[in-house]
Structure formats: structure tokens, C-alpha cells
Amino acid sequence: MPDLSRRDFLKLAQDSLLALSGLLGLGGLIRFLDYQTEPPAPTDFDLGLASNCPAGTRKVIPDVPALLIHDASGFSALSLVCTHLGCTVEEEAEGFACPCHGSRFDPQGIVIRGPANKPLRSLRVETTEDGHLHLYTA
Amino acid sequence: MRRSLLAASALLLLALLAALWQESCRSKPVALTPVLTGQVEYCLTCHADLPEISRSHPVKTFGCVLCHGGERLSLDADLAHSTMRGGKNPSGFSVVEASCGGDNCHSGAAADYRNHIQRATSSIQATYAGAIASIRYTFGAQPDLTARLGIFAIQAPQSASGITGLAAFDPAQETNPAIQAFAQDCLYCHLSAQPLAEDEYSRFSGCAACHTPLSDSPPTFSENGGSHRGVHTLTTAIPYTQCNRCHNRGNYDLRSMTFVPRDDHPTGRLSDYYQPIAQFARCEWTLDCVDCHTRAEVMGDGSLYSGKKEIQYIQCRTCHGTLAELPNTKTLTDPNDLAFRLAFLNESAGHFESAWRLEVGDTILVTGKGEPLWNIRTLSGGTYELFDKATRQRFTFRPVMGSGCQQKADEQASQDCHKCHAVER
Numbered sequence: 001m002p003d004l005s006r007r008d009f010l011k012l013a014q015d016s017l018l019a020l021s022g023l024l025g026l027g028g029l030i031r032f033l034d035y036q037t038e039p040p041a042p043t044d045f046d047l048g049l050a051s052n053c054p055a056g057t058r059k060v061i062p063d064v065p066a067l068l069i070h071d072a073s074g075f076s077a078l079s080l081v082c083t084h085l086g087c088t089v090e091e092e093a094e095g096f097a098c099p100c101h102g103s104r105f106d107p108q109g110i111v112i113r114g115p116a117n118k119p120l121r122s123l124r125v126e127t128t129e130d131g132h133l134h135l136y137t138a
Numbered sequence: 139m140r141r142s143l144l145a146a147s148a149l150l151l152l153a154l155l156a157a158l159w160q161e162s163c164r165s166k167p168v169a170l171t172p173v174l175t176g177q178v179e180y181c182l183t184c185h186a187d188l189p190e191i192s193r194s195h196p197v198k199t200f201g202c203v204l205c206h207g208g209e210r211l212s213l214d215a216d217l218a219h220s221t222m223r224g225g226k227n228p229s230g231f232s233v234v235e236a237s238c239g240g241d242n243c244h245s246g247a248a249a250d251y252r253n254h255i256q257r258a259t260s261s262i263q264a265t266y267a268g269a270i271a272s273i274r275y276t277f278g279a280q281p282d283l284t285a286r287l288g289i290f291a292i293q294a295p296q297s298a299s300g301i302t303g304l305a306a307f308d309p310a311q312e313t314n315p316a317i318q319a320f321a322q323d324c325l326y327c328h329l330s331a332q333p334l335a336e337d338e339y340s341r342f343s344g345c346a347a348c349h350t351p352l353s354d355s356p357p358t359f360s361e362n363g364g365s366h367r368g369v370h371t372l373t374t375a376i377p378y379t380q381c382n383r384c385h386n387r388g389n390y391d392l393r394s395m396t397f398v399p400r401d402d403h404p405t406g407r408l409s410d411y412y413q414p415i416a417q418f419a420r421c422e423w424t425l426d427c428v429d430c431h432t433r434a435e436v437m438g439d440g441s442l443y444s445g446k447k448e449i450q451y452i453q454c455r456t457c458h459g460t461l462a463e464l465p466n467t468k469t470l471t472d473p474n475d476l477a478f479r480l481a482f483l484n485e486s487a488g489h490f491e492s493a494w495r496l497e498v499g500d501t502i503l504v505t506g507k508g509e510p511l512w513n514i515r516t517l518s519g520g521t522y523e524l525f526d527k528a529t530r531q532r533f534t535f536r537p538v539m540g541s542g543c544q545q546k547a548d549e550q551a552s553q554d555c556h557k558c559h560a561v562e563r
Contacts, residue, residue, distance in 0.1 A: 010144055017147035024154040038178040041171060085242060086173030087199045100194045102482035104473070113473040 043138035047125075050075070050133045060091070066123055066135060067091065077123040077135050078109050084116035096120065167213060172201030179203050179210035181218070192372040194483060205237050229345035231259055231330040238345060254437065258329065258345065260294050261438025261449070266328040268445035270307050273324075276392075277314040285444040289330055297441040304442060319395035327384065327397075342384065348436070349373060351380040374428070375485040377528040381427045382410060389413075408563060417553075417560035419454065421535075426528040430457070432509045433480075454555040456505050457514060457522065459537045461545060467516060469501045477502055477510035486530045487513070494525040 004012070045064055053059060057070040065080040065088050080096070082089050087100035095112065096105040104113040109120030124136040168182040181202040190196055195205070203210045207223035224230040228237035239245035239255050246252035262268045265288030274280045274287070288304035295302050309321030325331060333342045349372045388399040404410045408423045421430075428436075435450045443449050459465040470477055478496055481487050487494035496502070496512060503511040503522065513525040517534065524533045538545070545554060 014144045014147050017144070017151050021147060021150045021154055024151070024158065028154070028157070038171075041176070081173065085199060087196060100196060100199065102479060113478065115479070 043136060045135045045137070047133040047135055049131050050127050051131060053133065058091075061135065064123070064135060064137060066137075068125065068133070068135065075125040075127070075133060077125045079121040079123050079137070081121070082116055083111075083118040083120065084114075089120065164213065170197065170201055172197070172204065173199045175201055175204055177201075177203075177210065180213060181206075181208065181210065183213060184215065188370045191370050193485065195372060207237070224344070227333075227344055227346050229343075229349075231264060231344050234259070234344055244345075253440065254345075257434075257438045257440045260292055260297075260440060260442055261329075261436075262443050262446055263436070263438070264329040265289055265292060265304055265442065266307075266325070267304055267442065269324070269327075271444050273317055273320045274312075277316045279312060279314060279317055283444055285442065288442075289325065289328055292442065294440065294442045298439070299441045299443050299448060301442040301444065316395055323396050324390060345372075347384070348376055348380060351377055352383070373485045374480075374483055375487075375528045376426070376428050378410075378426045386411060408561065417556040418563075419552075419556060419559040420561060421533075423561070425524070425526055425533070428527050429513060429524060432505060432511075434507065434509055451507065452505065453550075454552045454559075455538070455550055457503060457511070457524075458535065458555075459539055460547075460550050461538055461541075461543060462547065464537050464539055465522075466504045466506065467501050468504045468510065470496060470498055473498055475510070477512040480510065481512045484513075484527050486527055487525060493530045 045061065047053070047061060047068060053068065053070050053075070055070050055072070057068065059068045060066075060080070061068055061077075064077075066077045067080055069076050069078065080089050080091075081087075082098040082100065082103055084098065084101055084103050087098050089096040089098045089103070089105065094104070095107045096109065097103070098116065101115050102113065103111065103116035105116070105120050106112055109122070111117060111119060126134050126136070128134055165183055167180045168186060169178050169180060170182050171178050179201050182197070185202065201210075202208070206228050207221050209218045209221055212218035222228070223233040223237050228234075234255055235245065241247075244254040245256065246254075258264060265285070267285035267288045270287050270289075271280065271283050271285040275283050280286060285301055285304060287307040289307060291304060291306040293303040307321070309318055312318055312321065326333070329343055329347055331343055350369070351371070351373065352369070386400075388397060390396070391398050402409075408418070411418060411423060430452050431450070432452065435452060438449060455463075455465070457465055468477075481494060481496045494513065496515070501516040503514040503516075505511060513527055514522055517523050520540070521534050521536050524535065525531075526533070543558075
């Protein structure tokens with residue numbers, strides 16, 4: 001190892017510190033610019049392989065929230081967001097009930113009892129070429 | 139020169155490392171995007187331990203900022219709280235429209251008394267018009283007991299009482315010393331008052347005065363223990379103790395125009411009631427106040443009144459009838475009947491595995507004005523069952539008709555029932 005002169009050592013130390021500072025500063029800048037306070041809500045949900053949901057399936061997808069239905073007519077989905085104020089409705093024997101303000105919907109999402117006055121929203125479900133089910137909320 | 143540069147670069151690195159360390163020490167923001175606003179808020183970073191305020195207002199749907207205001211993206215407590223509405227009480231009447239109002243919320247249509255904010259702010263509990271009129275009449279400042287002034291000026295063009303507006307009570311305009319003393323000492327006993335300084339009173343105004351019960355016994359009973367801490371809750375299952383906090387704290391001394399807090403230490407439910415000369419039948423100290431008194435009585439009906447006697451109309455006969463008549467009833471046929479909604483929204487009664495589930499076909503009692511007493515239904519055999527809105531207890535009672543009661547036809551007010559049915563205290 002060649003001998004370092006005092007001058008070269010100081011220069012190397014200075015350059016190293018500056019380089020490290022620069023890297024840290026750059027990292028912070030990237031983090032700052034890249035930070036999203038309000039990331040957009042997802043509108044496309046990959047539900048996995050369609051083969052995992054055989055006919056007769058009624059499966060709650062909590063992240064949406066929605067109810068995935070596979071019946072004789074194929075795949076469909078019903079939003080579980082109450083059309084009154086947006087609470088998540090719960091499935092019960094007669095259809096759906098909103099735990100917040102008591103709205104009731106029949107199994108097709110039609111209003112039985114207010115305060116909601118619009119039916120639950122139907123959501124689009126598609127099967128991709130690789131056999132995955134995708135549910136779209138937009 | 140090179141040494142200086144070296145020192146500067148070392149300092150720069152240290153500063154950056156310090157900033158990085160400080161950043162890593164900060165709690166990671168907990169983001170919530172409420173359904174109703176669609177805007178991220180970070181309040182749960184510090185407030186994740188708060189319980190849901192009510193089943194009707196889940197944080198996932200409402201978030202915090204919609205009701206409380208505040209800076210939703212700030213992680214600095216002072217900045218985040220700097221623009222909160224109403225401080226600890228966003229339901230204070232000066233800010234309630236912004237906090238709780240809106241067509242889908244509590245400024246809804248007038249149908250079925252859904253315009254709760256308009257009703258509450260025009261009620262005598264908010265205007266204090268009855269007390270002001272009474273005092274001004276007593277001391278000769280007005281010729282009768284009709285309300286002319288309120289704590290604040292208010293108009294109610296559709297007022298059924300005939301009083302379509304109140305001017306603001308201005309103590310500076312009063313010349314009688316007793317009225318001035320009243321203005322100085324007695325104007326904190328209404329829903330739009332500036333709460334007293336003590337922490338237990340911080341939510342004793344606006345909607346929270348009734349709908350956010352404290353978790354302990356009333357303030358006057360502090361010697362019995364209790365923290366006086368409020369809890370993060372909104373409920374219609376209001377226990378009598380919450381009503382007692384205002385209505386049972388003591389009495390006004392009309393000679394000195396001062397409030398005299400009670401200094402006794404009641405040990406039982408019956409002795410909780412302070413008014414020494416008042417009489418109480420069993421149901422009045424067994425049930426909770428909200429079991430009998432309706433929302434129109436307590437929160438008003440949108441009209442302006444001169445005193446509580448003009449709006450408070452529930453009598454013993456509302457539930458028990460008279461010798462000649464059974465109480466008014468109504469069979470529920472419409473799934474959208476108001477009774478279902480009121481029952482559902484009561485925390486004690488309302489969930490799907492409810493303790494009190496109304497069904498189409500049930501027959502409930504209604505008041506003389508048609509308000510549904512959803513917590514009382516008829517049973518077979520001519521009896522009635524009452525569900526206590528706060529305690530979930532059930533009580534069965536009979537009508538007066540067919541009993542051995544000997545009341546006279548023209549003496550059927552509650553005070554007449556008390557002649558026989560008041561308990562000894």
C-alpha cells in the first residue's frame with residue numbers, strides 16, 4: 001500500500017465525506033419528491049385465479065369491499081358500500097344490512113329499507129388471459 | 139483552507155445524519171382515507187387508541203376531520219389541532235353546522251324532525267328563552283311570560299307557537315339589578331353556553347351535552363369518586379345520570395340570583411333527584427329520562443317557545459291511558475316507519491342481534507302528537523312492555539283502564555296520579 005501524504009489523506013477524507021453527504025442528501029431529496037401523501041385509491045383488484053372460485057362461490061373481498069358471486073350466469077360482484085353514507089354493509093339472511101344507519105338491501109342489492117335510496121352498486125368483473133379474476137371499482 | 143473544508147464537509151455529514159436520525163425517530167404516519175371525504179388524514183397516528191365514537195359514525199367512513207376539523211396531514215400536534223372546530227367539542231352550537239350538519243347528516247329534511255340542528259338550536263334548552271322571560275317578567279321588565287329574548291337572536295318563521303323570532307338578550311339594556319345579577323351568574327345553564335372552566339364541563343354544551351355521557355357519576359358527587367372524564371362516544375342511549383348533570387346540580391336562589399349547588403351526597407337512585415318538594419312515581423325514578431321524554435320535548439320541534447311547559451307534554455296517561463281510554467297505539471306496517479330508525483339508532487336496542495328488535499306488525503305506543511314510543515309495545519293480554527333505552531331492562535305495565543283506579547275524569551294529569559302513586563322520600 002503506497003504511503004499517503006498528509007495532504008492526500010485529508011483530500012481523500014474530505015472527498016469521501018462530501019460524497020457521502022451528497023449521497024445522503026440525494027437520497028433524502030428522492031424520498032421527499034417521491035413521497036405521496038395521498039396515493040390514489042386502487043380501482044383494479046386482482047382476485048387471484050378464477051379456478052379458485054367455483055360456481056356457487058359467494059366471497060367477501062374486504063379490501064374493496066365487495067361480494068364476489070359466481071353463479072350460473074358467471075362472475076359478478078356487488079359493492080358492499082352502503083349508498084347512504086358509505087359504511088360497509090353486512091350480509092345477512094335476507095340480503096344486506098348497514099350497521100351504521102340501518103338500511104336494508106335484498107340479495108340483489110335493491111333497497112328494502114332506508115335511509116339509503118339507491119341500490120348497491122354492481123361492479124365489473126373480468127377474467128384475464130392468464131385466468132385471473134379482476135374486479136374494477138371505477 | 140483544506141482543514142476548513144474538511145471540517146465543513148464533516149459538519150455537513152453530521153447534520154444530515156442527525157436529520158436522518160430525527161426522521162427515523164418519528165412515528166410512521168398512519169394514513170386513513172375515509173369513504174366520505176376521500177382525502178388522506180393522519181390523525182390515527184396519535185389517536186389510534188380512541189374507540190369508535192358510535193356505530194353510526196365509524197372512523198373508516200367518516201374519518202376524524204369531517205367532524206372535528208384540524209390539519210389532516212400534520213404530524214405536529216399543535217399544528218394538527220390548530221384549526222379544530224370547537225376545541226374538545228365540535229358539536230358546540232357555534233360550530234355545529236360545520237361539524238354535524240349537511241343534508242345527509244343532521245341538517246336533513248324537516249320531515250320526521252330530521253333537521254336536528256335547527257330543532258336543537260331553536261329549543262328552549264339552547265335559547266334559554268323561558269328562564270329569561272320568567273326572570274324579566276318577575277322583575278317587571280316585560281308584561282307577561284311570552285318569550286321575546288334568547289341567549290342569541292334567532293328567527294323561526296314557521297314557528298307553530300306564534301313566536302317567530304327572538305332578539306338577543308343584552309344585559310347592558312337591563313336596569314333591574316336582579317336581572318343584571320341573573321345575567322352575570324345564571325347564563326351558563328343552556329346548550330349554547332360557554333362551558334364552565336372545569337374539565338368535566340368541557341362538553342356540556344351543544345349536542346355533546348346529552349349525547350356524550352361522561353363515564354362516571356355526576357360532578358356534584360365527586361366525593362364518591364370518579365374521574366369526570368368524558369369518553370369518545372355519541373349515543374341516544376342516554377342514562378339519567380347525564381340528564382342529572384345539568385338538571386340536578388342544585389337550585390337557583392332567586393333572592394340573590396346565584397346558583398346554589400347541592401351539597402348532599404345521595405346514596406340511591408331515588409335520592410339522586412334533588413328537587414325536595416317534587417314527587418316521583420316509581421317509573422320516574424326507575425326508568426331513564428329518555429324512556430318517556432321524547433326527542434321533540436328534549437330537542438325541540440323547530441318552533442320557539444316561552445318555557446318548557448309548552449313543549450314538554452308527556453304525562454302518565456301517555457303510556458297508561460285513563461280509566462276511559464287506552465294509550466294511543468300504532469301498528470307498524472311500513473318498513474320505513476320512523477320507529478324502526480329510532481330503534482336501530484339506539485345503541486342499546488339497535489344491532490342485528492338486538493335486545494329489542496321491532497318487526498313489521500308490532501304495535502307500539504305513540505304520544506298524543508304522534509311521536510312513536512318505539513321502546514314500548516303491546517303484549518297479548520292487554521299489557522305493555524317497555525324497553526329501557528339506557529339499561530336494556532324490560533318492564534311490563536298495565537293500563538289504568540280496567541284497574542281499581544278511582545281518578546276523576548277531570549283530574550288526569552301526572553300531578554293527580556302522584557296523589558296516590560308518589561313514593562315517600
